[in-house]
Amino acid sequence: xxxxxxxxxxxxxxxxxxxxxxxxxxxxxxxxxxxxxxxxxxxxxxxxxxxxxxxxxxxxxxxxxxxxxxxxxxxxxxxxxxxxxxxxxxxxxxxxxxxxxxxxxxxxxxxxxxxxxxxxxxxxxxxxxxxxxxxxxxxxxxxxxxxxxxxxxxxxxxxxxxxxxxxxxxxxxxxxxxxxxxxxxxxxxxxxxxxxxxxxxxxxxxxxxxxxxxxxxxxxxxxxxxxxxxxxxxxxxxxxxxxxxxxxxxxxxxxxxxxxxxxxxxxxxxxxxxxxxxxxxxxxxxxxxxxxxxxxxxxxxxxxxxxxxxxxxxxxxxxxxxxxxxxxxxxxxxxxxxxxxxxxxxxxxxxxxxxxxxxxxxxxxxxxxxxxxxxxxxxxxxxxxxxxxxxxxxxxxxxxxxxxxxxxxxxxxxxxxxxxxxxxxxxxxxxxxxxxxxxxxxxxxxxxxxxxxxxxxxxxxxxxxxxxxxxxxxxxxxxxxxxxxxxxxxxxxxxxxxxxxxxxxxxxxxxxxxxxxxxxxxxxxxxxxxxxxxxxxxxxxxxxxxxxxxxxxxxxxxxxxxxxxxxxxxxxxxxxxxxxxxxxxxxxxxxxxxxxxxxxxxxxxxxxxxxxxxxxxxxxx
Amino acid sequence: xxxxxxxxxxxxxxxxxxxxxxxxxxxxxxxxxxxxxxxxxxxxxxxxxxxxxxxxxxxxxxxxxxxxxxxxxxxxxxxxxxxxxxxxxxxxxxxxxxxxxxxxxxxxxxxxxxxxxxxxxxxxxxxxxxxxxxxxxxxxxxxxxxxxxxxxxxxxxxxxxxxxxxxxxxxxxxxxxxxxxxxxxxxxxxxxxxxxxxxxxxxxxxxxxxxxxxxxxxxxxxxxxxxxxxxxxxxxxxxxxxxxxxxxxxxxxxxxxxxxxxxxxxxxxxxxxxxxxxxxxxxxxxxxxxxxxxxxxxxxxxxxxxxxxxxxxxxxxxxxxxxxxxxxxxxxxxx
Numbered sequence: 001x002x003x004x005x006x007x008x009x010x011x012x013x014x015x016x017x018x019x020x021x022x023x024x025x026x027x028x029x030x031x032x033x034x035x036x037x038x039x040x041x042x043x044x045x046x047x048x049x050x051x052x053x054x055x056x057x058x059x060x061x062x063x064x065x066x067x068x069x070x071x072x073x074x075x076x077x078x079x080x081x082x083x084x085x086x087x088x089x090x091x092x093x094x095x096x097x098x099x100x101x102x103x104x105x106x107x108x109x110x111x112x113x114x115x116x117x118x119x120x121x122x123x124x125x126x127x128x129x130x131x132x133x134x135x136x137x138x139x140x141x142x143x144x145x146x147x148x149x150x151x152x153x154x155x156x157x158x159x160x161x162x163x164x165x166x167x168x169x170x171x172x173x174x175x176x177x178x179x180x181x182x183x184x185x186x187x188x189x190x191x192x193x194x195x196x197x198x199x200x201x202x203x204x205x206x207x208x209x210x211x212x213x214x215x216x217x218x219x220x221x222x223x224x225x226x227x228x229x230x231x232x233x234x235x236x237x238x239x240x241x242x243x244x245x246x247x248x249x250x251x252x253x254x255x256x257x258x259x260x261x262x263x264x265x266x267x268x269x270x271x272x273x274x275x276x277x278x279x280x281x282x283x284x285x286x287x288x289x290x291x292x293x294x295x296x297x298x299x300x301x302x303x304x305x306x307x308x309x310x311x312x313x314x315x316x317x318x319x320x321x322x323x324x325x326x327x328x329x330x331x332x333x334x335x336x337x338x339x340x341x342x343x344x345x346x347x348x349x350x351x352x353x354x355x356x357x358x359x360x361x362x363x364x365x366x367x368x369x370x371x372x373x374x375x376x377x378x379x380x381x382x383x384x385x386x387x388x389x390x391x392x393x394x395x396x397x398x399x400x401x402x403x404x405x406x407x408x409x410x411x412x413x414x415x416x417x418x419x420x421x422x423x424x425x426x427x428x429x430x431x432x433x434x435x436x437x438x439x440x441x442x443x444x445x446x447x448x449x450x451x452x453x454x455x456x457x458x459x460x461x462x463x464x465x466x467x468x469x470x471x472x473x474x475x476x477x478x479x480x481x482x483x484x485x486x487x488x489x490x491x492x493x494x495x496x497x498x499x500x501x502x503x504x505x506x507x508x509x510x511x512x513x514x515x516x517x518x519x520x521x522x523x524x525x526x527x528x529x530x531x532x533x534x535x536x537x538x539x540x541x542x543x544x545x546x547x548x549x550x551x552x553x554x555x556x557x558x559x560x561x562x563x564x565x566x567x568x569x570x571x572x573x574x575x576x577x578x579x580x581x582x583x584x585x586x587x588x589x590x591x592x593x594x595x596x597x598x599x600x601x602x603x604x605x606x607x608x609x610x611x612x613x614x615x616x617x618x619x620x621x
Numbered sequence: 622x623x624x625x626x627x628x629x630x631x632x633x634x635x636x637x638x639x640x641x642x643x644x645x646x647x648x649x650x651x652x653x654x655x656x657x658x659x660x661x662x663x664x665x666x667x668x669x670x671x672x673x674x675x676x677x678x679x680x681x682x683x684x685x686x687x688x689x690x691x692x693x694x695x696x697x698x699x700x701x702x703x704x705x706x707x708x709x710x711x712x713x714x715x716x717x718x719x720x721x722x723x724x725x726x727x728x729x730x731x732x733x734x735x736x737x738x739x740x741x742x743x744x745x746x747x748x749x750x751x752x753x754x755x756x757x758x759x760x761x762x763x764x765x766x767x768x769x770x771x772x773x774x775x776x777x778x779x780x781x782x783x784x785x786x787x788x789x790x791x792x793x794x795x796x797x798x799x800x801x802x803x804x805x806x807x808x809x810x811x812x813x814x815x816x817x818x819x820x821x822x823x824x825x826x827x828x829x830x831x832x833x834x835x836x837x838x839x840x841x842x843x844x845x846x847x848x849x850x851x852x853x854x855x856x857x858x859x860x861x862x863x864x865x866x867x868x869x870x871x872x873x874x875x876x877x878x879x880x881x882x883x884x885x886x887x888x889x890x891x892x893x894x895x896x897x898x899x900x901x902x903x904x905x906x907x908x909x910x911x912x913x914x915x916x917x918x919x920x921x922x923x924x925x926x927x928x929x930x931x932x933x934x935x936x937x938x939x940x941x942x943x944x945x946x947x948x949x950x951x952x953x954x955x956x
Binding site: 040041188238243257268295298299306307310311313314331335339427429461464465467473474 | 633665669679682685686687690693696699701703704725728928938942943945946949951952953
């Protein structure tokens with residue numbers, strides 16, 4: 001890192017939240033992604049959250065075209081994208097308008113004055129220029145007004161770009177400045193730019209020039225006495241090799257790993273485009289060399305039906321969607337349950353009901369996953385807690401599916417799908433295998449013969465000589481596998497299907513406590529992506545001396561065997577959820593504990609402060 | 622030395638429960654015969670069905686079988702074929718299962734040209750649920766849900782298949798064996814999605830609905846048996862034929878001989894002509910005979926084959942997952 005001739009000492013910060021915001025054409029996602037890489041390389045822990053606009057290409061400069069990228073990084077464990085923003089980089093008026101409310105009092109605004117034209121102000125709905133510091137609009141904040149537009153055009157002059165291409169480099173100038181401000185390197189960004197624009201070197205060089213210019217500006221310009229550079233020390237992290245990963249990629253890797261551990265040669269993945277799950281279909285489509293067959297089906301129902309067929313034929317069938325698509329798959333799930341076929345269904349939950357808010361996160365499909373079929377039709381359900389955790393959860397989903405011959409729903413959400421965090425890379429070879437065998441012995445064979453331990457039926461696949469059989473959705477005899485309407489048989493089959501899923505609890509670990517002791521005054525119990533905010537809140541509460549623990553549930557059906565007993569060790573149980581109360585209802589009905597919900601359904605994740613406040617309120621009472 | 626399998630070897634041990642006199646028995650028999658003639662491997666053959674009387678079919682076969690959910694057999698069959706392209710996959714469906722709830726999946730299986738054989742038992746009614754009208758029922762069909770007669774226009778299964786881009790479309794009558802066997806055999810031979818519409822008589826809820834062209838007395842005049850390369854002739858002494866109405870893109874039925882109509886005027890069947898197939902598929906009595914046999918057969922790119930070619934082209938099979946997860950930018954933290 002170059003130091004200027006007159007370098008001022010950097011203030012040390014423990015953690016910072018930066019939000020880059022601009023028009024969807026301004027490259028905020030790229031900016032954020034690069035800042036993330038440089039931050040990871042600088043040794044900080046981090047969590048990121050991209051906030052895409054709902055429209056594909058909204059009219060430039062409008063508030064519904066604003067795209068943002070938030071990164072929370074620091075010298076300690078970072079679990080959430082950050083409750084409050086410390087630095088808002090606003091590349092146009094609309095970005096300022098939309099995001100100002102999340103900036104903390106005293107926070108810093110870095111604004112490109114060159115974009116605050118009358119036209120843009122109008123489009124953003126400002127009647128006057130908020131950057132005009134005579135007014136009160138921004139009195140509570142520090143404001144750094146920079147004509148990034150002009151600086152950019154200056155910096156790219158030697159490269160002979162047209163106006164449009166030149167202006168597209170503004171984000172790199174802003175990035176350069178912010179990298180200087182937090183003492184990050186630029187090498188990885190330079191390499192990424194060169195790689196991306198390998199075919200247009202003049203664009204690559206122009207972008208790099210802007211990056212360097214923004215950085216140099218920070219070093220040399222008089223930005224104001226209270227705007228200095230900051231140092232954010234390395235976080236103490238476990239030694240090892242890391243990469244950043246988002247939930248989508250983690251699930252893709254986990255599915256492939258699971259199939260490998262099962263000793264199966266093939267994974268057939270079918271999906272239908274739906275926000276925010278399409279990215280998983282894309283990720284899987286690029287894994288052809290790893291035994292993955294992908295199929296974009298004509299609709300959600302065809303997708304699950306195709307993978308049911310694939311499982312019948314001996315591959316592992318996997319499908320993925322979001323709430324509305326899972327709703328469509330309901331009948332087919334029933335068939336997979338009745339036919340006792342292995343299947344993984346990944347639900348990246350989003351705000352509902354119906355079309356809801358496709359790009360906003362929520363965790364309101366738990367009831368759907370556990371209960372949402374006609375008849376008594378149980379299946380296994382698990383939920384990922386963080387992007388990196390999704391890898392392990394996907395492997396586990398495959399294990400349960402093939403070991404118990406059952407569909408498994410893996411719950412993720414829009415936040416987890418897109419958010420990234422550092423991932424301590426596991427050694428795949430060290431992950432325990434769970435080899436599955438297709439049945440081959442014709443002796444005494446019938447398709448519903450069961451393993452006495454797991455109650456799973458044999459997996460006998462077409463192509464195997466001597467095992468020719470027919471299965472279907474109609475109730476079948478426990479003894480022979482042929483169609484049966486016998487009343488006692490239906491009871492018996494219903495009971496065995498329930499027992500099989502309940503018995504999964506024998507192969508999963510006991511519920512651990514994520515933070516704090518296994519008894520106390522209050523347990524905060526969560527599932528899914530509330531992990532970060534809950535953990536952060538409970539940590540702060542414990543630092544303040546409160547007897548509170550954090551329990552985070554991964555296996556939601558069946559629950560771990562000790563969960564009820566564990567909950568009874570606490571005086572009170574609080575369940576924060578991004579829904580109207582689903583896990584809390586399940587805990588109450590399963591364990592008869594008077595658990596209480598803390599419910600938020602806004603399309604945004606919990607802030608750790610919200611949970612901390614709720615903890616204090618219950619501890620004081 | 623492998624035993625030669627007989628038709629009865631393809632029958633399962635289950636008692637067949639269709640109504641006595643149902644056309645499904647004849648189709649079952651024809652399928653057993655077809656598989657025997659082909660020397661089909663029972664372990665490699667899979668019958669996939671949806672819901673309906675037709676869809677009980679797999680239980681009566683000694684091959685692999687999957688009785689699935691209403692309308693979804695083509696999608697499930699596609700998945701089976703993608704998981705194991707070596708399997709010989711047949712779909713058994715009906716006019717309700719395949720063209721009502723299942724229309725979308727039928728369309729896409731045909732469009733994609735997945736190498737499966739679809740047999741659609743068209744009895745122009747919903748049998749299993751006791752007699753409601755179906756998308757192929759003639760306008761005015763009285764049924765429990767349409768006591769005053771149905772008011773919607775039927776879809777033509779073969780025109781739908783052709784419109785979907787199917788590359789093999791054929792028709793047969795349930796009891797007309799050996800013709801049905803010949804058609805099924807050609808369907809099996811065709812690499813890609815084969816669509817066979819079988820006019821099947823539902824003896825309880827729609828008995829005799831096809832009598833207007835299948836009854837013995839009218840059959841010769843009312844049925845046009847297609848043979849690629851042969852003229853479109855029909856009638857008791859094959860004295861009737863089809864030609865294009867002079868100056869119009871429209872078929873007309875003419876008698877060869879009188880009014881200067883010679884054999885040369887009669888169209889010759891061309892299985893590779895989709896437009897002709899579409900016209901033939903639309904022919905209805907009393908004005909025209911019903912076209913039977915292979916209306917269209919023109920192989921094209923086949924989804925499962927292309928998919929596996931793409932997988933091959935992506936590169937050699939890799940097992941090193943440690944390398945996979947370490948792609949992209951990584952960094953190390955020392956102890």
